[in-house]
Amino acid sequence: MELSALITLGVVVAVLATLASTRIAPDVVLMAALAFLAISGILTPGEALSGFSNPGVMTIAVLYVVAAGLKETGAIQWVAHSLLGQPKRLKHAQLRVLLPASGLSAFMNNTTVVAMFIPAVQEWAQRLRLPPSKLLLPLSYAAIIGGTCTLIGTSTNLVVDGLLQTQRGVSLGMFDLAWVGVPLVLVGGAFLYCFADRLLPDRLGVLEQLESAREYSVEVSVEPKGPLPGKTIQEAGLRSLSHGYLADIEREGRLMTAVPPDTQLLAGDILVFIGAPECARELRRIHGLKPATGDVHKLDIAHHNRCLVEAVIGPDFAGLRQTVKQSRFRSRYQAVILSISRAGNRLPGKVGNIKLQVGDTLLMETGQEFVEQYRYRKDFLLVSALNDSTPLNFRKAPWALAILGAMVVSSAVGLLNILEAAFLAGGAMLATRCVTASKARRYVDLTVLIVIAASFSLGAAMNKTGAAAQIAQWLMFADDLSPWLALALVYVMTVMFTELITNNAAAVLMFPIATAVADQLQVNFMPFALAIMFAASASFMTPLGYQTNLMVLGPGGYRFTDYMRLGAPLSLLVAITVVGLVPLVWSF
Structure with missing residues (x-):
């Protein structure tokens, strides 16, 4: 193996290890890797920055604006309340959650869908005297599976489609994935409907759980x-x-x-x-x-500009596993923690000596601009800000849904490609005032876009130096390896990467390896590319692997073991379905 290939493999291993074992932000890690590959001469500046011009990345950016219009008009909330209804039994309630969540997430960002469903399901569960712990994790899983049905259902699909366009000259249609995605929804939904009630906890009575949750x-x-x-x-x-x-x-x-x-x-x-x-x-x-709390008096904020804010610590919070005092919380965020709640229980003792963890809920005194500043960052998942007092413009909800429908139809019938349709839909959301330009700008998650675009440099380096071909050769442990077995190995490897790092980065890293495996077997590369799409979305076993899994951790009162108990058999079922169906639709 050449020196450049060894260096590239070293960079990939270093990136994986850093993302899996440290709290350094993923965009920082991947941009550092991009810079190293460019400075060392392994990639030219154009090759290193190619991800930023990829059509898949730009499509994801524009779809954030479309999702903003759907959220600001309350379109998702309106549809959710219409579909939830008034079931009397838990099984009926689970069905009412699984169907709309998987259906809506096929056409819009699943994080947005889950964010809008959580308060609706909580209120609904309280009114019907049903345990939210039996409903919220199935909601997250249904949204993830539903996102595999269409090209725009999840950003991972768009990323892999962008790679196929730029490297193989192949472009997928809006509903091409439905041949596997729809059976996956049926199989996964049936499993959740039959077993979620048995496998998920009900640690507290509903009323007691809701009363002590905050x-x-x-x-x-x-x-x-x-x-x-x-x-x-x-x-x-x-x-x-x-x-x-x-x-x-x-x-x-x-x-x-x-x-x-x-x-x-x-x-x-x-x-x-x-x-x-x-x-x-x-x-x-x-x-x-x-x-x-003595630190309250040290806040450099006028008294009339202060407010109380409730926030949940997110995965990118800088002071994880440090005490409040060690994290320099007050000086870093211009906020003082008054109290901390963990897994529905208040934490006793001095606040300054408590070690902070993902999912902790903080009651803070801070400035009024804190909510706007941190609403769209990953340091916190704000609770108070999600229940914004600004009334939703429900009059615009039909406009937002009509724009979404026009985007889907125009792309599905081949009138426009998905990027063109997304551009027009985003522009229509702004033109009809479903969302203002300033709010739309805040919804665009630059961190996610940088992570995806920077990941492309790793994939390009693995292709250029031959590192991907070498890894593919290692995977081919037998000369007469069956394409089905090779497909299963690629799928499992992608799932492992997804649980360790972000799903989009896992897809970009695995794409050159998967296509190299297909080339060495002299078979069609499409089954391997499609397997990556589904595997990179199949993150069910940890709350950290996918954003929606983390979002339901606190509201559902879950523990890490709950994800493994329900997610492990679901992952196995999804894997069998995907590996079995993909070659039947896209033959070797």
């Missing part, structure tokens, strides 16, 4: 010069709060528990309240109380 402990202190010193707890109005109750009083280093209502308050008392986030808002309105 419970915090909030500490306030009695101001020495305020009106409260000398008053009893009852006289101060602290026994009649709507959203919380007084649990303890810390006085001169001594903890007083179960305090009676006639206990007198003293200057400097630290009062510990337990309740919902609204409890903190109630306490802020009581004159004579101030936050006991």
